[in-house]
């Protein structure tokens with residue numbers, strides 16, 4: 225079976241970037257520059273080779289249109305990244321996925337932000353989106369990601385007015401943190417469930433002084449910086465680590481039972 229070189233490049237990049245990001249994080253060598261670097265490279269991968277696009281791959285599997293990669297291999301790749309999330313949290317979403325990276329980069333624009341850090345609303349929306357996505361793909365052969373223009377965006381084309389939906393989501397991501405990831409991505413929903421049990425997470429350490437108005441909490445765009453949070457919507461964005469005056473928050477082994 226012949227693989228398209230772009231798909232191979234995407235898979236290799238996905239594994240390598242995830243290993244490098246989490247290793248740097250664990251060794252406390254991750255920083256803002258590294259974050260920008262991986263974000264930009266992942267966006268370039270998205271525009272140049274449309275990879276690694278795991279949400280799209282999930283859709284192709286459901287539609288039965290996964291021609292470039294044999295079905296067992298495509299399934300295996302999707303499962304591998306869920307398993308890696310059980311270990312390393314959502315590093316794939318944070319720095320490897322081109323879709324997440326585009327939104328992450330735009331959120332850095334110095335514009336007024338509208339924080340949605342209620343954790344129930346995204347969860348409820350997600351529980352509606354995932355089954356809908358599966359049913360319309362598997363039963364009605366409709367690819368929602370195609371319909372909203374995900375591929376059109378990265379191919380710089382507009383094939384229908386619905387293509388504009390993804391462009392609108394990207395524009396909104398300058399004001400609202402990762403709207404597609406947090407409300408619309410079906411594969412991200414699976415990863416967020418795996419992240420609840422991740423071995424390594426963002427967590428408070430012994431240097432945390434439990435300050436009154438915690439800076440980590442105020443800078444977190446998803447409401448996940450509290451020590452009690454399960455980190456399912458933590459994208460390892462680095463904001464909390466950067467904001468803490470005592471280095472009281474870090475990426476490390478989760479000690480909660």
Ligand code: SF4
Nearest residue numbers: 317321324405409412
């Ligand atoms: S939530 Fe989906 S789109 Fe967002 S980074 Fe994760 S896999 Fe990519």
Ligand code: SF4
Nearest residue numbers: 444458460461462464
């Ligand atoms: S600020 Fe911290 S807890 Fe919140 S999403 Fe970013 S890395 Fe995760």
